[in-house]
Amino acid sequence: MKPLTHVHSRTVVLPHENIDTDRIIPARFLTTTQREGLGKALFNDWRYRTDGSADADFALNQPAALGCEILVAGRNFGCGSSREHAPWALLDFGIRAVLSSEIADIFRGNALKNGLLAVVLSEGEHRYLLEHPGIELSIDIERGFIELPDGGRFTFELEPFARHCLLSGVDQLGFLLQHETDIANFEMRNAA
Amino acid sequence: MSARTLLDKIWDAHVVRDETASTPAILYVDLHLVHEVTSPQAFTELRQRGLRVRQPQRTLATFDHSTPTLPADAAGKRPYVSLEAESQVAQLEINTREFGVELQGWGSAHRGIVHVIGPELGATQPGMTIVCGDSHTSTHGAFGALAFGIGTTEVGHVLATQCLLQRKPKSFAITVTGKLQPGVTAKDLVLHIIGTVGVNGGTGYVFEYRGGTIEALSMEERMTVCNMSIEAGARAGLIAPDATTFAYLRGRARVPQGAAFDAAVAQWSTFKTDAGARFDHEVQIDAAKIRPSVTYGTHPGMVMALDASIPAAANAQEKRALNYMRLEAGKALAGTPVDIVFLGSCTNSRLSDLRAAADVLRGRKVAQRVRMLVVPGSEQIKRDAESEGLHEIFRAAGAEWREAGCSMCLGMNGDIGQPGQLVVSTSNRNFEGRQGPGVRTVLASPLVAAASAIAGHIADPRELLAEAAA
Numbered sequence: 001m002k003p004l005t006h007v008h009s010r011t012v013v014l015p016h017e018n019i020d021t022d023r024i025i026p027a028r029f030l031t032t033t034q035r036e037g038l039g040k041a042l043f044n045d046w047r048y049r050t051d052g053s054a055d056a057d058f059a060l061n062q063p064a065a066l067g068c069e070i071l072v073a074g075r076n077f078g079c080g081s082s083r084e085h086a087p088w089a090l091l092d093f094g095i096r097a098v099l100s101s102e103i104a105d106i107f108r109g110n111a112l113k114n115g116l117l118a119v120v121l122s123e124g125e126h127r128y129l130l131e132h133p134g135i136e137l138s139i140d141i142e143r144g145f146i147e148l149p150d151g152g153r154f155t156f157e158l159e160p161f162a163r164h165c166l167l168s169g170v171d172q173l174g175f176l177l178q179h180e181t182d183i184a185n186f187e188m189r190n191a192a
Numbered sequence: 193m194s195a196r197t198l199l200d201k202i203w204d205a206h207v208v209r210d211e212t213a214s215t216p217a218i219l220y221v222d223l224h225l226v227h228e229v230t231s232p233q234a235f236t237e238l239r240q241r242g243l244r245v246r247q248p249q250r251t252l253a254t255f256d257h258s259t260p261t262l263p264a265d266a267a268g269k270r271p272y273v274s275l276e277a278e279s280q281v282a283q284l285e286i287n288t289r290e291f292g293v294e295l296q297g298w299g300s301a302h303r304g305i306v307h308v309i310g311p312e313l314g315a316t317q318p319g320m321t322i323v324c325g326d327s328h329t330s331t332h333g334a335f336g337a338l339a340f341g342i343g344t345t346e347v348g349h350v351l352a353t354q355c356l357l358q359r360k361p362k363s364f365a366i367t368v369t370g371k372l373q374p375g376v377t378a379k380d381l382v383l384h385i386i387g388t389v390g391v392n393g394g395t396g397y398v399f400e401y402r403g404g405t406i407e408a409l410s411m412e413e414r415m416t417v418c419n420m421s422i423e424a425g426a427r428a429g430l431i432a433p434d435a436t437t438f439a440y441l442r443g444r445a446r447v448p449q450g451a452a453f454d455a456a457v458a459q460w461s462t463f464k465t466d467a468g469a470r471f472d473h474e475v476q477i478d479a480a481k482i483r484p485s486v487t488y489g490t491h492p493g494m495v496m497a498l499d500a501s502i503p504a505a506a507n508a509q510e511k512r513a514l515n516y517m518r519l520e521a522g523k524a525l526a527g528t529p530v531d532i533v534f535l536g537s538c539t540n541s542r543l544s545d546l547r548a549a550a551d552v553l554r555g556r557k558v559a560q561r562v563r564m565l566v567v568p569g570s571e572q573i574k575r576d577a578e579s580e581g582l583h584e585i586f587r588a589a590g591a592e593w594r595e596a597g598c599s600m601c602l603g604m605n606g607d608i609g610q611p612g613q614l615v616v617s618t619s620n621r622n623f624e625g626r627q628g629p630g631v632r633t634v635l636a637s638p639l640v641a642a643a644s645a646i647a648g649h650i651a652d653p654r655e656l657l658a659e660a661a662a
Binding site: 074104105159170179 | 209214215218220230232233236237241246250258273274276277279280283326327340343344345346348349352353357360361384391392395396424425427452467479493507512525526552572602603604608611621623624625626629630638649
């Protein structure tokens with residue numbers, strides 16, 4: 001995992017509440033055995049009509065969304081299944097940060113483990129971002145704030161370990177493997 | 193020691209390293225269930241790093257999601273939806289062989305939906321920590337096991353270290369009292385709970401279902417309830433083990449036998465919330481007031497009593513959901529024409545679910561306009577149902593009797609509806625497009641599903657049950 005310290009981009013906004021992981025990537029695209037290449041299936045059933053043509057009305061299909069790395073989504077983003085294909089698809093598409101007023105537990109954990117920043121904001125801050133699509137944001141992960149175009153700042157908190165892993169590009173398996181002795185001792189204690 | 197909740201007790205017994213301000217706890221995993229969809233990338237990671245599976249005997253694999261539910265042809269060829277689906281299943285066969293993990297695969301007497309076979313084999317036991325790359329791992333909480341879904345990266349962590357990095361979740365007591373009325377099932381109960389708590393009300397929490405109504409439920413009913421905890425945002429749902437739990441487990445393949453079983457029961461019996469223990473959040477539910485319940489929108493929190501009128505949209509999202517469902521607020525939902533009825537999934541594919549639906553269908557016909565799929569949760573359930581003749585009842589009624597698997601619950605194996613079709617489904621998610629692009633899903637109990645199949649429209653099973661009783 002590459003270190004992630006800043007995300008600087010315009011936002012693309014999907015205001016819908018409860019965007020579930022089936023919406024982010026439908027189950028029929030999960031037969032892959034790879035992590036890569038899932039961006040083309042991201043939000044498939046919103047991006048494409050049943051005849052395969054792109055739906056020009058959908059936010060991610062609009063020219064303004066091109067190159068956007070920050071997704072602002074309605075409350076309770078990522079609910080539903082535990083499929084890690086959801087953050088993989090977002091990352092492969094080019095999204096580096098998801099901002100919402102609430103993010104489902106499993107999705108948030110999966111996102112952070114893959115270097116996808118998942119930030120929960122207050123209702124008021126969230127509403128401001130929903131109402132101002134396409135604004136330029138600068139996210140400073142180390143210092144924990146999002147800078148707005150007018151210089152205003154929204155602060156945020158991340159679970160300290162996830163934050164450390166994002167900033168240093170460390171993956172969590174390495175940390176677990178370092179505690180092999182603790183694990184072996186636990187197994188010995190409980191084997192009796 | 194101060195009074196502890198069931199969650200506290202299981203948690204404390206599995207902490208390898210305490211959490212600190214800067215690091216989560218290292219939590220030991222007793223049982224790791226693995227399926228074909230969320231594991232291949234984790235095995236690849238192990239291979240790339242030169243790691244082995246730390247505890248193969250704590251790891252149990254099966255395939256269920258990408259598998260066809262139509263049988264193999266005479267040449268043994270299975271009708272996979274795609275070559276990719278077939279190779280995903282084959283990859284699990286390769287991975288389990290290479291890493292020495294047990295696989296309940298084709299030809300095994302115990303293949304099936306991962307959350308059905310764990311309990312069926314007695315691999316799921318009270319006081320355990322159980323994980324799987326699947327959000328409906330919450331099902332196993334019915335046995336008083338802390339069981340939750342994880343992502344593929346974490347599947348790799350557990351394969352390699354038998355541990356996870358976790359912050360302790362908060363506790364949420366859902367106390368249910370009162371008697372469920374005739375025709376009202378565990379599915380109606382959990383749909384009602386999700387409707388009450390909300391689709392995100394459980395985020396950050398582990399539920400503990402308590403109270404006389406919960407204690408009166410069978411193990412299969414408890415699994416239905418715990419299964420849908422995630423639909424309210426809670427990663428896990430717990431029910432304290434009791435005599436019902438122990439009676440279910442006694443004699444199963446993977447539980448201790450004889451005197452060792454009694455010793456296990458003594459230990460399992462300690463896994464209950466102490467009197468005076470505090471929960472972070474609590475709600476009370478009156479079971480006697482619950483009517484047969486169904487969803488009418490595009491998330492499992494949009495729940496209504498079947499005999500009520502469709503609620504008005506409270507916001508833009510609910511308005512959008514009603515548009516998608518082609519339903520109108522203020523009108524009755526009962527009577528809405530049905531195209532497909534799906535009886536199955538880790539929520540409602542167990543023998544008691546099949547019996548309940550068969551009781552309604554016996555001597556009756558599925559309506560001309562309706563296609564009904566009956567998909568048992570496991571090979572074992574399929575055999576048991578066939579030995580009771582349930583498959584004959586389903587077939588005589590005009591329903592399709594399929595091979596075990598997840599099937600139409602998530603429509604990954606090609607079992608899907610056509611755009612615009614309405615499915616009455618005993619599964620757990622009614623998200624837009626979950627059962628095929630443009631497909632409209634109404635979540636319901638096996639009784640409502642069977643009654644709707646016969647009527648050809650969404651129907652209240654209490655009328656048919658009253659008829660049968662008369």
